[in-house]
Amino acid sequence: MDTQSPESNLSIPLEPGLYIVATPIGNLGDITLRAVDILRRCDRVACEDTRVTGKLLKHLGISRPLHRYDDHAPPRAREQLVGAMRSEAVALVSDAGTPLVSDPGYRLARDAREAGIAVTTLPGPCAAIAGLTLSGLPNDRFLFAGFLPAKEKARADVLVELGSIDATLVFYETGPRLLKSLWAIGELPGDREVAVARELTKLHEECRTGSAAELAEYYEAHPPKGEIVLLVGPPGEAAPTGDPDQLLREALETLKPSQAAAQVAKATGLDRKALYARAMELKAG
Structure with missing residues (x-):
């Protein structure tokens, strides 16, 4: 296990490749020591929004070239980043959390792997x-x-x-x-x-x-x-059925007629439109 502190690694250059770096989803204290180390030593950072990542790096006291990479980035931008990885350490971050989770970064990681470039992941926050x-x-x-x-x-x-x-x-x-x-x-x-x-x-x-x-x-x-x-949550047992009018009356104590009809329809399998009409009658009566 590598027990060196981030500060002791600053003079050691990173190997070229792609580094997938998870960042905080809210509390900035959730960033890992390893993530800080990689962001300090990488050659450039690919990010969704340079303003968001710029604020994080400023908070960490880090200055690195930032390159926008998001859903709207053209294939050429991805090709350029993959080309840079052959001689540089490129860190990939999202605006918050773990890159590649509901995020376009998977294309960059896929292309890097297909090009024979080393890919390293740094686990961390994920919403x-x-x-x-x-x-x-x-x-x-x-x-x-x-x-x-x-x-x-x-x-x-x-x-x-x-x-x-x-x-x-x-x-x-x-x-x-x-x-x-x-x-x-x-x-x-x-x-x-x-x-x-x-x-x-x-x-x-x-x-x-x-x-x-x-x-x-x-x-x-x-x-x-x-x-x-x-x-x-996973499917459970179906809710108990009963008299539709009674179920509607109970539901109408807290719900609107349309909502009550939807709830009783789910519980009984009865037609929601018919239940809605009956709920309006009960509400009026």
């Missing part, structure tokens, strides 16, 4: 894993699926495709799209526990759990900001 550990949902089997599609049908199709998998599902989501995703998750069969983890590692870190309907109700009243880790 998906942090959210999973915080949620309390089963983590012996989980599936990370990145961001859910923005369009309603595509989002529903993805959830149907993944919904039968006996594992906790892990998604990234944004504040403005959270409610739509929660209601789409609420359409899945089975008694699902859902978790919303946000502001991870920051001062106001939170993780709320409950049903999709319960969480949607909360976040409708408290609109969230920033990026979110959205987790869906």
